[in-house]
Amino acid sequence: MLTAEEIEKLKPKAKPYEVLDGAGIYVTTRPSGAMSFNLRYRFAGQPRNLTLGPAGPGGLTLAEARRLTTEARGEIARGNDPCALKNARKAAAMAAALASKAPVTDDVAAIAECFIAKHVRPRARPASAYEMERLLRVEIVPKLGRRRLAEVSRADVRQLVENIAERAPIVANRTLSLLRLLCNWAKGQDIIAVSPCDGLKAPAPERSRNRVLTDDEIRLFWRACEAIGWPAGPLARLLLLTGQRRDEVGAMTWSEVDLTTATWTLAGERVKNKREHAIPLSAPAMSLLGSAPRISGAGGYVFTTSGVEPVKCFSHVKDKIDAAMLEIARRDDPEALGIPHWTLHDLRRTAASGMAGLGTAPHVIEAVLNHASGTIKGVAAVYNRYRYDDEKRAALEAWGRRVERLATGEAPSNVVPLRTAAE
Helix, strand or coil: CCCHHHHHCCCCCCCCEEEEEECCEEEEECCCCCEEEEEEEEECCEEEEEEEEECCCCCCCHHHHHHHHHHHHHHHHCCCCHHHHHHHHHHHHHHHHHHHHCCCCCEHHHHHHHHHHHHHHHHCCHHHHHHHHHHHHHHHHHHHCCCEHHHCCHHHHHHHHHHHHHHCHHHHHHHHHHHHHHHHHHHHCCCCCCCCCCCCCCCCCCCCCCCCCCHHHHHHHHHHHHHHCCCHHHHHHHHHHHCCCHHHHHCCEHHHEECCCCEEEECHHHCCCCCCEEEECCHHHHHHHHCCCCCCCCCCECCCCCCCCCCCCHHHHHHHHHHHHHHHHHHHCCCCCCCCCCCCHHHHHHHHHHHHHCCCCHHHHHHHHCCCCCCCCHHHHHHCCCCCHHHHHHHHHHHHHHHHHHHCCCCCCCCCCCCCCCC
16 A cells, blocks of 8 residues: 655656555556556446546645545446446536536537537437537547537548448437438528438448347346346346336336336436326236335435436346356356356347237327337328327236246246357
């Protein structure tokens, strides 16, 4: 462990160097003489480096740096990424300043901040706004931020998305779509006359997913959720039981849930199609909510550890479930290689397919999923305002009972375990 005296004796060298204090804290000294406390950690399987603040004279004390480290590790334990939280705070402060002063300059970084403050946050759902901000700050601004948007050419945009496509094809598609939206907004603000995205096509083909969890995978998933505990386990189970979207379940509040009628009602601003959506809660779903702790906080969130904000780091949730499923699978069969890749959104498809397998009519499944279009289209969709509440409840009750039977091993299995190559 370092002491304050040892930090004062650190001198700059030709190249930056680091000295370990312990528990992942480093003191970084740069050739200019600037010093900082940094915390190294891993989150969602990826290395992270959090700058805690300046070190040396006028900077943080060693005690303050250790206190901030303890707070950061607490956030990690709650499923939050300290680096992401720090970036979000900085972005919020910058957006507030931009909203109050409205300094519209024509470089990409400034336009992006105005776009976030004036268009993204007021109009997009919270989860969508978060992802759009992340793409802007990670993929677009670092490459184009200092350039005037009017000087960015179509070739520049093509090169940007093609470089992204080499490592993440779908991210490249999303980046182009977002940059096109930003440029069209800038045109509407008379910042630019022509969008550099005009005429460009998505660099990567996209295929719809058809992955559903098998019966035995559902059994493993259910047991894994029990193993990882609160809040990730119950949240993931409710995804499967209700078939609703990840961000809708993640941000569920107690005020949306009527325990008397066993109904969860989402307001229009909380759903993709902007229409109020009532989800009947099956007996297993009610049991899950009945055992959930009530954590006080202004938001009234169901799945929270702080009471201030809901669970957000779903990649961390998925990693924990994957690890627990693999451990359980190998306890059952030491030669099992693993579980084929799946995503949290596949739970929604699994629920829909499961209800179909139980004989639920397609239009009822669409009503459960709150799809804006489907088997009922055209004039019928305009005039048919029946919500199928009773039919939805019957479908979700049947699906809930099916999941419970699978979880306890009562239903027949349809999985073929992955074996070693030697077999």
